[in-house]
Amino acid sequence: MELLKTIINYILNLGAPVFVPFLMLIIGLCMKMKFKDAFSAALTLGVAFTGMNILIGFMMTSMGGAATALAQNTGINLPAVDIGWPGMASISWAWPYAFLLFPLQICINIVMLITNQTKTLNVDMWNVWNKIFTAVLVSYFTNNILFGFVAAAIAIFLELKIGDAFAPEVERLTGIPGVTVPHFIALISIILFPLDELLKKIPALNKKFDAEMLREKIGIFGENSVMGAIIGLVLGAAAGYGVAGSLTLAVQAACALTLFPMVSKLFSAALSPISDAVSEFMRARFGDREVYIGLDWPILGGCSELWVSVICTIPVLLVASVVLPGNLVLPFAGIINLSFVVGSLLLTGGNLARMIIHGIISAPLFLYAATYFAPYITRLANETGAIKDYAGNMVSWSTFEGPDFRYLITHVMQGDIISIVLFVCWLGLFFLLLKNRAAYNKKLAEESAQ
Numbered sequence: 431m432e433l434l435k436t437i438i439n440y441i442l443n444l445g446a447p448v449f450v451p452f453l454m455l456i457i458g459l460c461m462k463m464k465f466k467d468a469f470s471a472a473l474t475l476g477v478a479f480t481g482m483n484i485l486i487g488f489m490m491t492s493m494g495g496a497a498t499a500l501a502q503n504t505g506i507n508l509p510a511v512d513i514g515w516p517g518m519a520s521i522s523w524a525w526p527y528a529f530l531l532f533p534l535q536i537c538i539n540i541v542m543l544i545t546n547q548t549k550t551l552n553v554d555m556w557n558v559w560n561k562i563f564t565a566v567l568v569s570y571f572t573n574n575i576l577f578g579f580v581a582a583a584i585a586i587f588l589e590l591k592i593g594d595a596f597a598p599e600v601e602r603l604t605g606i607p608g609v610t611v612p613h614f615i616a617l618i619s620i621i622l623f624p625l626d627e628l629l630k631k632i633p634a635l636n637k638k639f640d641a642e643m644l645r646e647k648i649g650i651f652g653e654n655s656v657m658g659a660i661i662g663l664v665l666g667a668a669a670g671y672g673v674a675g676s677l678t679l680a681v682q683a684a685c686a687l688t689l690f691p692m693v694s695k696l697f698s699a700a701l702s703p704i705s706d707a708v709s710e711f712m713r714a715r716f717g718d719r720e721v722y723i724g725l726d727w728p729i730l731g732g733c734s735e736l737w738v739s740v741i742c743t744i745p746v747l748l749v750a751s752v753v754l755p756g757n758l759v760l761p762f763a764g765i766i767n768l769s770f771v772v773g774s775l776l777l778t779g780g781n782l783a784r785m786i787i788h789g790i791i792s793a794p795l796f797l798y799a800a801t802y803f804a805p806y807i808t809r810l811a812n813e814t815g816a817i818k819d820y821a822g823n824m825v826s827w828s829t830f831e832g833p834d835f836r837y838l839i840t841h842v843m844q845g846d847i848i849s850i851v852l853f854v855c856w857l858g859l860f861f862l863l864l865k866n867r868a869a870y871n872k873k874l875a876e877e878s879a880q
Contacts, residue, residue, distance in 0.1 A: 450476075457553070458472065492683065508751065510823065550722045560832075618769065635783050658680075659683060661738070748765075759797055
């Protein structure tokens with residue numbers, strides 16, 4: 431058992447830019463690709479992940495720093511320190527039973543592929559930490575580690591099904607065939623789904639309104655670089671950066687929004703040959719059966735709509751943290767709210783107006799979840815010793831991923847009747863979303879065939 435833990439921790443410590451390309455190299459070779467082609471594709475994928483991670487870090491540092499300055503200028507002081515998803519991942523991996531989630535995900539995925547319950551082969555193993563965190567919370571609420579693993583298994587199942595449902599949309603948005611995003615972060619689309627159906631009944635919100643449409647309507651002001659510069663300039667001014675600081679932030683935001691689509695093309699260059707090899711291999715042995723390669727959400731990072739909507743909702747998150755009664759968390763490390771935007775992007779197909787509305791309406795949900803779970807996150811941080819020097823303050827995560835699922839599953843496992851009823855309703859929404867996406871995907875396939 432200790433040997434397994436050591437091996438898994440060593441592999442995961444390599445990081446996604448090394449680990450995922452290594453897995454893709456193995457998959458390519460198993461699919462009968464020539465070594466040079468598989469190696470070239472895998473290395474390009476590593477370059478793409480590294481480039482995208484650099485850009486995301488750059489964006490979060492520059493935009494997040496300005497947002498933090500904006501909050502500090504107001505004199506806001508809330509007791510729970512926001513450690514963001516990197517802090518949560520760190521303390522989750524430090525949980526003593528964390529390494530067991532790695533083989534659990536692999537086994538469930540393989541069984542579901544064999545039984546034809548999913549088309550997704552999820553190679554995004556680093557993000558197993560999300561299932562670890564779910565298992566930790568449930569074990570804290572129930573004092574039963576086994577219940578934690580059951581909850582994690584449910585999350586793995588749901589991720590694979592949502593990966594299947596959104597695969598055609600991921601291909602449409604990225605231009606990369608045969609890939610999807612079976613990430614926990616996408617499950618927020620389940621509670622956004624009924625809201626989005628209502629918004630689509632409003633004529634002005636039921637039209638194409640993505641970055642391309644914006645460029646057609648407003649010309650140069652819709653260009654990625656110009657949009658980034660305007661957003662950066664306004665945020666810098668609001669943060670009190672002064673003229674020089676605001677102009678610097680404007681150029682930084684323009685740089686990020688210009689480079690995101692460029693780096694995203696590397697994903698296509700890397701994954702297209704592997705996807706073709708997988709498709710050919712599956713056709714030769716299983717007829718027309720499709721298999722999607724499940725990857726981390728940054729493959730969607732080239733979509734400008736994602737970044738425009740998430741930056742536009744920063745002020746909303748800050749204001750909400752101040753005015754919401756009972757909130758204890760000031761957005762800091764998690765202020766770039768990726769927790770709503772990935773699911774919203776996939777659900778709306780990149781409709782900027784609806785994505786921004788999703789961000790505004792869902793902001794209280796994330797903050798209240800962060801407040802509610804702060805004692806449990808603090809307990810995990812203290813028990814693992816992964817985070818120190820917080821002078822007795824609580825720690826939390828302002829844009830708490832999957833607030834609906836995690837709240838319900840922790841209480842369902844406790845046997846709370848109201849939560850069980852609500853979770854059944856939540857699962858009903860989940861299957862309605864799958865049905866809706868199946869119809870959408872069929873229509874998309876028919877349009878592509880014409």
